[in-house]
Amino acid sequence: MASSPSPSAPPRPPNLTDMGVDRSRPLVLVDVDEVLGLFMQGFGRFLEGRGLEFRVDRFALFQNIYRPGEDQHLAIEEGKTHFDDFFRLGCGDMEPAPGGVEALRALSQRASVVILTNAPGAGRLARARWLGRHGLDYPLVLNSGPKGPVAAGMVAQVRAPAAFIDDLIPNLDSVAESAPAVSRFQMVADPRLQPLAPTAPERHPRIDDWYDLRAAIEAAVLT
Known part of the structure; x- marks a missing residue:
């Protein structure tokens, strides 16, 4: 589900041999x-620990984050901060x-x-x-x-x-x-x-x- 902003140039693909991948196999x-x-379940629990709600009412990420009792989702930039924090601090609970x-x-x-x-x-x-x-x-x-x-x-x-x-x-x-x-x-x-x-x-x-x-x-x- 997670996505990140597109880079300015395509990333260089890794060398599969260096990664120990057998190139003769599918x-x-x-x-x-x-x-x-x-992911959504884990991210939702992480947000709850920060006093927020994750409402699964659309196939989206940042537009599903709310403060309890509010109808307007959290600002996108604030949601991205929680997203980055989840990867660093909370994704182990997924x-x-x-x-x-x-x-x-x-x-x-x-x-x-x-x-x-x-x-x-x-x-x-x-x-x-x-x-x-x-x-x-x-x-x-x-x-x-x-x-x-x-x-x-x-x-x-x-x-x-x-x-x-x-x-x-x-x-x-x-x-x-x-x-x-x-x-x-x-x-x-x-x-x-x-x-x-x-x-x-x-x-x-x-x-x-x-x-x-x-x-x-x-x-x-x-x-």
Whole structure:
């Protein structure tokens, strides 16, 4: 779910060999927030600890933060401050999405898994610790802005099919533009967000259950 302002120039893709990724295997690129982790739930608890409310009444982030009893959401800039603080101080309390750990463990037996997430740079250590604590200690790539360019740069290094999983249509569209051969899947883990999330099934199949998503990824890149 999380996103950051677009950079002025596309980020340079990491060298997969340097990250210990076998370039002969299929590549599975996976987002974190609302895909592997229940971001909105964790962020909501964090905000409650600061005397604020997180109301899930739209598929948005900063426009859902309120002071109790108020009808106007918090100023966007103030919301961004809490967002950055959550990554540094509170994201360790985020729960994993049901079935995600097990699905990636199974996929990693035959494919290379890389975590591709948009998160503030200051939150890298906390994010890596969260992933490791939940058995998701796969290579981690922090991105800023559209994910297509960095995804394409990584996919170009492998000699096998690739898949990309994200909750946000703009990121899925970005990968479709930069790396059209990649199989793309939309996943929205939080049941409260599922009916609110924009979707484009004609471009990106949407599967909100990790058991079914694992089967779809296997069919796309492992057969």
